[in-house]
Amino acid sequence: MKLKSRKAKISTKHPREACPAKIVSDAAIATVNVGEGRMIPLVIIDTSDRPDIEELVRVQEHLPSGDVSVQWGSLEDSPKFVALLIKFIRPVGAFLVLNFDIVKQGVIVDQILLSKAIYLQPGQEGDRFANTMDVKKILIEVPETGFSNTWDKILFKHLVKDFREKGLPKYQAKEATKGVIEEWRKFGKLRPWENQT
DSSP states (O other): OOOOOOOOOOOOOOOHHOBBBBBBEEEEEEOOTGEEEEEEEEEEEETTTTHHHHHHHHHHHSSSOOEEEEEEEETOOOOOEEEEEEEEEESOOOOEEEEEHHHHHHHHHHHHHHHTEEEEEEOOOTOGGGOOTTOOEEEEEEOOSOOOHHHHHHHHHHHHHHHTTTTTOHHHHHHHHHHHHHHHHHHOOTTTTTTTT
8 A cells, every 4th residue: 555645734732742852762672561572662752841741651650541643754844754743632632743863763663663662751861761760651552554664665765875875886775774674673573581491
């Protein structure tokens, strides 16, 4: 199925919701009971100017999972990025944009699509998962929206271009891109405890 691109204006309650959240760090978490044991990406975002997201995470701790809708897209002024648009409906309404650099953070997008989920953790500049493990986070389901095939093409195109800019001839750039994507996906399918006795 080929997706047609279309422009849409997204209405937000507050101007800050329209600005992509700053991702200060990322990691991956795997647990037996979540996502069939797959590695699920975690992003720590700077919530200095997003108290609504901090409140949302706080409230979610005491309630069952709320209603969330997600959509993949791209922002008009960010051709080298792909955006995950997240609309929280209940228990707290909020809108969040996560904007991923296709070359530098493509592995995160790839893993979100594979695991069909992402952990979101409030934080600030300098935070790392290793020293903030106890901070509350929420799991957001990201169901298949038909974006995967489009993503494969976008990712391949941008990685080839990046390798070409680094000096590789076209054929080698394509082969290097295939290798990178294959490694990402091999890692992404790991279930860390399966080989343990």
